[in-house]
Amino acid sequence: MKTVELVILLIFFPVTLSVKHSLKFFFTTSSGVKNFPDFVVVGVINEAPTGYCDSISKIPGVKQDWAKKLIEDDPQHLEWYTQQCLSTQYDHKADIDILKQQLNQTEGVHIFQKMSGCEWDDETGEINGFGQFGYDGEDFIAFDLKTLTWIAPKPQAVITKLRWDGDRVHNEWWKNFLTQHCPELVKRYLDYGKSSLLRTELPSVSLLQKTPSSPVSCHATGFYPHRAMMFWRKDGEELHEDVEHGEILPNHDGSFQMSVDLNLSSVTPEDWKKYECVFHLSGVKDDIITKLDKAVIRTNCVSPSEFPAGPVIGGVVGLLLLLAVCITGVFIWRRRDNGFRPANSSDPSSFEISEVKDAALN
Structure with missing residues (x-):
């Protein structure tokens, strides 16, 4: 294995x-x-x-x-x-x-x-x-x-x-x-x-759960660079079923966050100890491993004083920042895309893109 x-x-x-x-x-x-x-x-x-x-x-x-x-x-x-x-x-x-x-x-x-x-x-x-x-x-x-x-x-x-x-x-x-x-x-x-640009920052990793019946989310925030991956594994083997991977999102301070959810509906309490969340940051030798433990899960079903404000605020800020970028249209279409320029504006029936050939911005 x-x-x-x-x-x-x-x-x-x-x-x-x-x-x-x-x-x-x-x-x-x-x-x-x-x-x-x-x-x-x-x-x-x-x-x-x-x-x-x-x-x-x-x-x-x-x-x-x-x-x-x-x-x-x-x-x-x-x-x-x-x-x-x-x-x-x-x-x-x-x-x-x-x-x-x-x-x-x-x-x-x-x-x-x-x-x-x-x-x-x-x-x-x-x-x-x-x-x-x-x-x-x-x-x-x-x-x-x-x-x-x-x-x-x-x-x-x-x-x-x-x-x-x-x-x-x-x-x-x-x-x-x-x-x-x-x-x-x-x-x-x-x-x-x-x-x-060449710095390395490890994240804080938390286990989050909305309700006792909701999937458990392994949430990492504050890492840099964005080249990272996170997954759940059982008995040392990566899981692909009952797992949902979230996108890497930007934080307001230039760092990044991501999460991966694990559906535990078919997992017995006795088997929880077999699961763990693994975070890997490119360029870093050691992974951050978080054992699935009910005692450390942060949930909405707690008193306000225990509410995980840090991760949630970080997530909201990251989503708002992503929304702002989307409004500018930077990431509006499915894959990586560019802009256009017509070469012959006098003939709109045969659209032709022209380029500014001396611009490194192009």
């Missing part, structure tokens, strides 16, 4: 402790949304929001101390981002107008998005880049870095795909940005922000 478990750990958590670092830019352009910026771009490094710009402020703001230091050392970096923020918002506003004409949309709320960026493995040096576009919550077109061609999941994007596939200069630019320029930015940002 232990041998099998060791093999699984070696497969999923190699002894090299390889870590993938990512840099992503999320662009969101909206139409018909009142009292909200019609253009927003957010820069995210290792899933931590770092920079922000919108059509109201028009000046990029930074959210991390290390980013402020980088700008102090290199003022042109901020100037460059400012230019990109101003130029891109006008391009994307034109894009959404042409899409609305193309799809015969005159009213209602519409969201136009783009996500571009890369991942870099600090152990193997492997690089993965992505450029994706979406409209009204659905994929529109995406760049295939392996073939240097475009994937059009919707018929409306076929014209754009055919033209882009034949534009070698355009596709080579994407390849250079995704495999060269973006990884260089990742390494530079990691160098400046290593004290925070």
Whole structure:
């Protein structure tokens, strides 16, 4: 049993402790949304929001101390981002107008998005880049870095795909940005922000239960980075039945939280001692193991003085933060997506996305 478990750990958590670092830019352009910026771009490094710009402020703001230091050392970096923020918002506003004409949309709320960026493995040096576009919550077109061609999941994007596939200069630019320029930015940002971006913080883990008949939730909060996994196991073996895994959510302080629920309806009290919750954080050798023990479960069925305010407040704050991000449209559609740009605005019947080829934000 232990041998099998060791093999699984070696497969999923190699002894090299390889870590993938990512840099992503999320662009969101909206139409018909009142009292909200019609253009927003957010820069995210290792899933931590770092920079922000919108059509109201028009000046990029930074959210991390290390980013402020980088700008102090290199003022042109901020100037460059400012230019990109101003130029891109006008391009994307034109894009959404042409899409609305193309799809015969005159009213209602519409969201136009783009996500571009890369991942870099600090152990193997492997690089993965992505450029994706979406409209009204659905994929529109995406760049295939392996073939240097475009994937059009919707018929409306076929014209754009055919033209882009034949534009070698355009596709080579994407390849250079995704495999060269973006990884260089990742390494530079990691160098400046290593004290925070490369830090490791273990979570506090609690067992929560709404009522005696509800599933028991193993809740971990306050960990960093987000590369973590948590599961229930019985007698040393991971459980897949009667288990529900929650998503990793952000906390207000930049850390993360997650939970995994275990349905105990068919488990006898005598067997509780066989169960335990395991939390594993990437890059950390030792797991956090929490035994299933009724005496340590926090539940709503207690006096107010015993109510688990900390974990619940952390969960609420994390959900509110996630909701705020969703409102900006950053994570509006199913998979990773990007924004668009039309090349020929004079001919709305044949929509064509054009790119700002000198922008690392693209």
